[in-house]
Amino acid sequence: MKHYSALGLLRNALGRNRRWTPAWRSAGPKKSYDAVIVGGGGHGLATAYYLARDHGLRNVAVLEKGWIGGGNTGRNTCIVRSNYLWTEASLLYEKSLKLWEGLSRDLNFNVMFSQRGVYNLGHSLQDLRDIERRVNANRLNGIDAEVVGPAKIKKAIPCINTSPGARYPILGASLQRRGGVARHDAVAWGFARAADALGVDIIEQCEVTGIEVRAGRALGVATTRGAISSERIGVAVAGNAGVLAKMAGLRLPVESHPLQAFVSEPVRPVLNTVVMSGAVHGYISQSDKGELVVGAGIDAYNGYGQRGSFPVIEQAMQAVIELFPAFSRVRMLRLWGGIVDICPDACPIVSKTPVEGLYFNCGWGTGGFKATPGAGWVFAHTLACDRPHELNAPFSLERFSSGALIDEHGAAAVAH
Amino acid sequence: MSESAPPAGIAIRVRSARGFINLRLNPRNRQALEAAERVLGQQAPLSANTFTGGEHNLYWLGPDEWLIATGAQRASELARELAEALKDFHAAVNDVSGGNVELLVSGANASMVLAKGCPLDLHPRAFAPGQCAQTGLGRAAVLLAAVDPSTYAIVVRRSFARYLRRWLENADSAGVPFRAAGKRQQAGYRSSP
Amino acid sequence: MLLIECPWCGPRAETEFSYGGEAGIFRPADPHALSDAEWADYLFYRSNPRGTHRELWNHAQGCRRWFGVERDTVSYRIKRTYCLSGASGGQPDGSAGGLEAGSGKRR
Numbered sequence: 001m002k003h004y005s006a007l008g009l010l011r012n013a014l015g016r017n018r019r020w021t022p023a024w025r026s027a028g029p030k031k032s033y034d035a036v037i038v039g040g041g042g043h044g045l046a047t048a049y050y051l052a053r054d055h056g057l058r059n060v061a062v063l064e065k066g067w068i069g070g071g072n073t074g075r076n077t078c079i080v081r082s083n084y085l086w087t088e089a090s091l092l093y094e095k096s097l098k099l100w101e102g103l104s105r106d107l108n109f110n111v112m113f114s115q116r117g118v119y120n121l122g123h124s125l126q127d128l129r130d131i132e133r134r135v136n137a138n139r140l141n142g143i144d145a146e147v148v149g150p151a152k153i154k155k156a157i158p159c160i161n162t163s164p165g166a167r168y169p170i171l172g173a174s175l176q177r178r179g180g181v182a183r184h185d186a187v188a189w190g191f192a193r194a195a196d197a198l199g200v201d202i203i204e205q206c207e208v209t210g211i212e213v214r215a216g217r218a219l220g221v222a223t224t225r226g227a228i229s230s231e232r233i234g235v236a237v238a239g240n241a242g243v244l245a246k247m248a249g250l251r252l253p254v255e256s257h258p259l260q261a262f263v264s265e266p267v268r269p270v271l272n273t274v275v276m277s278g279a280v281h282g283y284i285s286q287s288d289k290g291e292l293v294v295g296a297g298i299d300a301y302n303g304y305g306q307r308g309s310f311p312v313i314e315q316a317m318q319a320v321i322e323l324f325p326a327f328s329r330v331r332m333l334r335l336w337g338g339i340v341d342i343c344p345d346a347c348p349i350v351s352k353t354p355v356e357g358l359y360f361n362c363g364w365g366t367g368g369f370k371a372t373p374g375a376g377w378v379f380a381h382t383l384a385c386d387r388p389h390e391l392n393a394p395f396s397l398e399r400f401s402s403g404a405l406i407d408e409h410g411a412a413a414v415a416h
Numbered sequence: 417m418s419e420s421a422p423p424a425g426i427a428i429r430v431r432s433a434r435g436f437i438n439l440r441l442n443p444r445n446r447q448a449l450e451a452a453e454r455v456l457g458q459q460a461p462l463s464a465n466t467f468t469g470g471e472h473n474l475y476w477l478g479p480d481e482w483l484i485a486t487g488a489q490r491a492s493e494l495a496r497e498l499a500e501a502l503k504d505f506h507a508a509v510n511d512v513s514g515g516n517v518e519l520l521v522s523g524a525n526a527s528m529v530l531a532k533g534c535p536l537d538l539h540p541r542a543f544a545p546g547q548c549a550q551t552g553l554g555r556a557a558v559l560l561a562a563v564d565p566s567t568y569a570i571v572v573r574r575s576f577a578r579y580l581r582r583w584l585e586n587a588d589s590a591g592v593p594f595r596a597a598g599k600r601q602q603a604g605y606r607s608s609p
Numbered sequence: 610m611l612l613i614e615c616p617w618c619g620p621r622a623e624t625e626f627s628y629g630g631e632a633g634i635f636r637p638a639d640p641h642a643l644s645d646a647e648w649a650d651y652l653f654y655r656s657n658p659r660g661t662h663r664e665l666w667n668h669a670q671g672c673r674r675w676f677g678v679e680r681d682t683v684s685y686r687i688k689r690t691y692c693l694s695g696a697s698g699g700q701p702d703g704s705a706g707g708l709e710a711g712s713g714k715r716r
Contacts, residue, residue: 242657253653255630256682300628301611304659304683310610311624344653401649464617464672478672479617535622550671552624557670 001197004108023109023189024196029203029225033061035383036221036230038208038244039237040064041073042184043361043368045191045202046376047234047383049107052198054377055384060200061230062192063223065207069188072238072368075306075338077261077283077295079274080370081118081179083145084411085134088394089347090141093367095391096374097178103373109190111182112288118179119153121277121323123168130410131174138176148175159270159326167322168280181274181285181293187372211248211358218248218358234359234383236375239304239339241362248355253400254341254363258299258308260316262335264327266290275323278412282319292330294320298340298366307337340365345405346412350379350392359383360397367412426523426588428581435491436516436571437484438477439498441507448505455494455501456484467548467561475548475559475571483559483571488513517577521584522567530560530568532587540565554583611685615668616676616692629665631655632677659683666690 002008002021012019035051037044040062051057062068080100082093104110122128131147138145149172150162162170192202203225210222211233220229235244239256266289276283281297296316299308313335321328343349343363348371350361361379364371378392388396399405441448443462453459458470460482467475472486472494486494495511502509521530527538533554536543540562543549548561556579559571572580611623637643637651656662662682667675679688 240659243659251650251654252657253649253655255655255657256659301680302631302657302662302664302682303685305685309623400653401645403645465619478674481672535624549618550673551621552670 001108001193023193024202027061027196027201027203029061029063029206029223029228030201031227032220032229033201034059034230035232035234036060036228037062038221038233038235039071040068040188040192040202040204041071041236041238042069042187042191042372043073043236043238043364043375043379044234045069045188045195046373047236047361047379048200048202048376049191049195049198050377050380051384052195052200055380057384058199060195061228062195062200062202063206063208063221063228064202064204065224067204068192068202069185072338072340073188073372074184075259075261075336076184076369077285077293078181078184078287078369079118079179079276079283079285079295080113080182081176081274082143082370083118083120083134083138083174083176083179084408085137086406086408087137087141088406089408089411090138090143092348092374092378092391092395093371094141094143095377096371099373099377100182100370101178103182103187103190107190107194109186109193111186111190113180113182114288115178115180116273116285117156117175117177118274118276119148119157119173119175121153121173121275121279122171123277123279124171127279128172131172134411135174144176144178146175146177148173157271157273157275159324160275161323161325168277170323179274181287182369183288184369187369191372191376208244208247211244213248213355213358216354217356231357232359232383233357234361234379236361236379238362238364238368239341241341241360245353245360248353248358250353250355250358252341252349252360252362252397254343254349255302256304256339256341257301258303258305258337259296259340259366260299260308260312260335260337261293261295262313262316262332263287263291263293264330265333267292267330270326271324277319277323278410280319280322282316282323284320284324291333292320292327294332298342304339305337306339340368342366344400346408347406348375348395349397350375350382351388351396351398352382352386353397365412426521426526426529426584428584428588429520430577430581431518431520431569433488434516434518435486435488435494435511435513437486437491437495437498438510438512439482439484439508440480441502441505442480445505448502448507451501451505452498452507455497465547465549467546473561473569475561477550477559483512485518485571515574516571517574519570519572519577519581519584520563520567521570524566526566526568529584529587533583534560536560538562554580554587556580556583611687613666613678613687614690615671615674616690617672617674618668621668621671625668625670626666627669629667629675631657632663632665661688 037048048060048062082097084090100113122131135145135147154162207224208221212219218233245252271286274285283295285293296312341362342365349363378389381389443449461468461476472484475483491513499509536551545562545564550559556576561569612620614620666678677691
């Protein structure tokens with residue numbers, strides 16, 4: 001891997017940018033690997049990277065049915081935060097946030113992680129009580145969090161409507177200053193490049209069509225580019241987790257729903273932080289290009305279509321205009337939908353399964369992007385050691401029958 | 417800059433002194449149905465999304481549910497009579513007068529003003545006089561009934577009534593101009609500059 | 610936007626409906642007789658198919674009836690909608706399904 005540096009940038013600029021080499025190889029599948037990761041999104045690529053870097057497993061393939069980062073990794077609103085309520089969830093998301101903080105350096109690739117703060121608005125007395133409870137819980141877990149009132153919110157975000165006459169008046173917010181946004185594509189590219197440099201094969205246009213299980217053990221996968229044998233198979237396919245589980249004769253407690261987001265035309269800088277409101281169902285930030293990035297709630301019905309319904313978009317727009325009346329004249333440019341796999345308790349599953357050698361990382365619902373490095377890190381540990389790391393041990397598949405659910409509906413921001 | 421379209425000229429008025437009764441019974445129980453109809457003095461509509469007029473208006477709300485709209489003075493008495501007649505049946509009678517308001521919207525362009533905020537096809541071919549529907553109008557849940565080709569009755573929750581009236585006035589006078597089609601176009605009406 | 614055919618009211622906009630999840634999930638007659646895994650299966654596990662899905666919808670802003678829908682979860686195309694058996698008032702066509710005997714149609 002060519003090391004990226006300011007000097008290299010200068011040298012290539014002087015050389016008219018003709019000497020850049022591909023950031024990762026276009027690998028073809030081998031007959032067998034020590035570990036196979038199904039799904040070339042952020043989570044899958046991060047898993048492969050940490051497997052190679054921390055666990056010495058370098059004979060690893062990442063299988064992607066389309067192009068890397070083309071699923072939910074490229075279809076979200078890039079928000080990163082760790083202010084969840086319960087200890088189990090906060091620690092997992094906080095591990096991820098800590099990795100984000102050093103990720104550009106780790107990967108030698110600018111993932112454009114920008115800690116511009118995340119505001120979660122409260123619009124009712126109960127919202128404020130929940131915010132205070134969550135902020136206290138975060139602080140007890142060593143996670144930065146503060147409660148801010150309308151005056152402070154208005155000072156930090158001048159274009160927000162904090163008037164008491166609003167339909168949903170803003171009474172306060174939780175603020176996590178270390179939260180922010182990252183560049184979604186760069187995350188996939190950065191992990192792909194770094195994993196590739198450690199010997200990982202990234203195989204695009206390779207769809208898994210079957211999982212070979214014999215006597216309770218996973219032995220390999222059938223793909224559109226031939227069979228690949230491996231005794232360690234990690235699945236990180238978000239909305240399609242249920243489909244993959246079925247191939248191995250398993251069921252998962254997840255349901256797939258469309259989740260939509262959209263961006264506006266670029267406008268001058270107006271919003272230098274992230275604003276989320278679970279009550280009016282919308283969240284918004286401004287990208288470095290100037291586009292307003294707006295996220296909607298999920299569509300209520302099950303769907304694998306990577307698109308949702310217009311009423312949900314309308315609802316999200318109403319929420320945003322409610323918060324930012326000035327944005328009512330902004331025109332929307334692009335719209336996209338991802339398929340999110342939703343767990344009954346709004347927490348993920350990063351777990352072994354009843355099939356030996358088969359592991360699932362799924363159920364992240366609407367919160368998967370922020371967890372990309374952390375999820376990869378704990379999933380790599382789970383694959384390499386055949387047991388979960390203490391951070392993801394609570395997120396097992398067994399919790400649905402043991403009853404040890406971790407209910408994060410309150411902090412998940414979007415109605416699950 | 418575009419001018420706002422001239423008002424389509426619909427008339428909106430509150431039908432005052434109205435009383436409402438919600439009636440539930442299974443029409444497959446012939447005796448119960450007939451007992452109710454005897455009190456009402458008219459037949460309850462059994463076809464979905466239709467209403468019948470007479471002394472009262474009877475709106476179909478569901479296969480076992482009707483809304484009876486009548487004079488405010490008459491409602492509580494009628495509710496008592498219905499409850500008495502149906503006391504031996506699996507049925508429910510509720511006086512919901514306090515919770516509802518009836519608006520009348522009339523004018524040649526009434527359907528087009530309503531269409532700005534209603535997902536129904538309001539063309540007379542699809543929604544003819546005598547038909548009613550529970551639907552959404554300007555985000556409020558309403559019961560909409562076609563009274564005659566240019567008059568609609570809207571029954572809405574009382575707490576939404578003021579909002580809905582303002583929404584209708586706004587839809588009539590400003591905002592996105594609608595395109596008047598064919599015969600419905602009035603003399604002097606401009607669809608858009 | 611889905612256009613959903615309510616068995617009673619005909620095709621109506623998606624905004625008039627609320628979604629009720631997978632159809633055919635029945636509360637077990639005797640929950641105490643179940644193992645933890647069986648109870649979890651009833652509570653949390655759904656078929657979540659990529660393809661035809663049998664689901665429940667409620668015409669919330671209309672006639673407020675629950676009914677069944679068969680819908681493709683990839684194309685979102687609705688294959689058919691149907692009344693649930695035992696619906697009060699019988700079926701829209703007047704056939705069986707009511708709580709009491711007799712036709713829903715008048716005489």
